[in-house]
Amino acid sequence: MQIRVEKKFIRISPDKIRLVAEFIKNKDAEIAISELKFIGKSAASTVIEIIKSGISAAKDKDLDINKLQIKNIIVNEGAKLKRRRIIHRGRATAIAKRTSHIILILDDNENNKKPHKITDKNKNIKTVNKNSQEKSRPVKGEK
Numbered sequence: 807m808q809i810r811v812e813k814k815f816i817r818i819s820p821d822k823i824r825l826v827a828e829f830i831k832n833k834d835a836e837i838a839i840s841e842l843k844f845i846g847k848s849a850a851s852t853v854i855e856i857i858k859s860g861i862s863a864a865k866d867k868d869l870d871i872n873k874l875q876i877k878n879i880i881v882n883e884g885a886k887l888k889r890r891r892i893i894h895r896g897r898a899t900a901i902a903k904r905t906s907h908i909i910l911i912l913d914d915n916e917n918n919k920k921p922h923k924i925t926d927k928n929k930n931i932k933t934v935n936k937n938s939q940e941k942s943r944p945v946k947g948e949k
Contacts, residue, residue: 807914810910813855815906826847834875834876860910869914877912880908888902
């Protein structure tokens with residue numbers, strides 16, 4: 807079952823929140839909260855609030871909190887607060903104070919977890935015959 811949580815008119819630029827949002831996609835909710843606590847971004851605390859809100863909504867619907875996974879997080883641009891800043895010669899420039907809307911989708915279905923691929927690291931290594939290697943050039947000053 808999916809849970810959708812929205813938070814609107816957040817006074818942080820959408821670009822700043824998207825940096826944090828990309829970091830937690832497809833992670834478990836509890837792990838995402840613990841990792842966001844150590845990020846030095848102001849948007850991290852806002853994203854933590856939204857995840858906690860989604861967890862409490864899951865509790866209300868009697869879902870298993872330990873299986874909750876962040877399926878998707880969407881950060882859209884909200885309304886801009888338009889201000890003016892006085893500059894030289896009596897002129898003014900426009901300042902757009904941006905806001906954000908965040909949509910978080912949590913899912914408790916375990917089928918969404920992708921299995922990790924185990925690959926052979928030595929598969930792509932090319933073998934080179936010692937006899938076919940070129941002789942290295944002498945370093946300047948050596949003969």
